Amino acid sequence: MCPRRYSRIPISRYLGDGESISEQLENVNVVSVYRLVVHPNFSPIDVNVRFILEEGWGAADRLRFWTDMGAEIKEDQPLALVLSPLFEPSLIIRRYVPGENVLLHVHISQEGEIEILCNDRDFAWRYPRGLFLHCPPSFHTEEELEIHEEWSRDPRVYAMFLGMLHSAQGWHRTRFH
Numbered sequence: 001m002c003p004r005r006y007s008r009i010p011i012s013r014y015l016g017d018g019e020s021i022s023e024q025l026e027n028v029n030v031v032s033v034y035r036l037v038v039h040p041n042f043s044p045i046d047v048n049v050r051f052i053l054e055e056g057w058g059a060a061d062r063l064r065f066w067t068d069m070g071a072e073i074k075e076d077q078p079l080a081l082v083l084s085p086l087f088e089p090s091l092i093i094r095r096y097v098p099g100e101n102v103l104l105h106v107h108i109s110q111e112g113e114i115e116i117l118c119n120d121r122d123f124a125w126r127y128p129r130g131l132f133l134h135c136p137p138s139f140h141t142e143e144e145l146e147i148h149e150e151w152s153r154d155p156r157v158y159a160m161f162l163g164m165l166h167s168a169q170g171w172h173r174t175r176f177h
Contacts, residue, residue: 006032006151008120011101014165032151033161034121038114038128039146045108046138047093051130060096060171065089095127096168105164106131117161121151 013031052063068089093106104127105117114132118124133140152158 007122011119014162030153030155030158032153033157034118034124035150035152035157036116036124037148040112041144042140043112045132048131048135060168062092062094064092094164094168096172098172103165103168
């Protein structure tokens with residue numbers, strides 16, 4: 001377990017003073033992002049769709065399966081390098097809850113590693129439990145997981161989270177909300 005340095009960092013801390021993503025990354029004002037890396041000792045990983053429906057789903061939320069596009073990533077494209085894990089086959093779940101001041105990003109690689117980025121430690125634990133554990137058909141439990149947690153100040157993690165936040169906020173403000 002990581003020390004409880006923070007429980008939640010407000011979304012506003014990640015947004016700066018109205019700066020663009022590029023300006024924020026250039027200023028290297030990295031704000032910690034809560035990161036869980038989970039290795040289940042089971043397969044398949046079931047996604048509890050009923051939990052998603054019960055929790056609610058908004059215009060900014062995403063459930064995406066990324067296929068292998070064979071895209072070449074050039075070294076002079078720093079944001080593309082940061083996002084390169086998304087260019088490999090994987091499942092992405094993004095949940096943006098403005099009323100709770102929370103953004104959660106879940107990335108499940110084809111190897112089964114689950115990476116969770118969030119600005120709220122408690123939400124980062126609660127939401128994946130509902131998504132992956134204690135549900136039919138297997139009713140898996142936390143004891144079947146190897147978990148590493150941290151409040152990360154890694155610029156790549158921060159850039160990934162910042163990009164997801166800006167995208168979520170853009171969709172949240174649309175007429176589809």
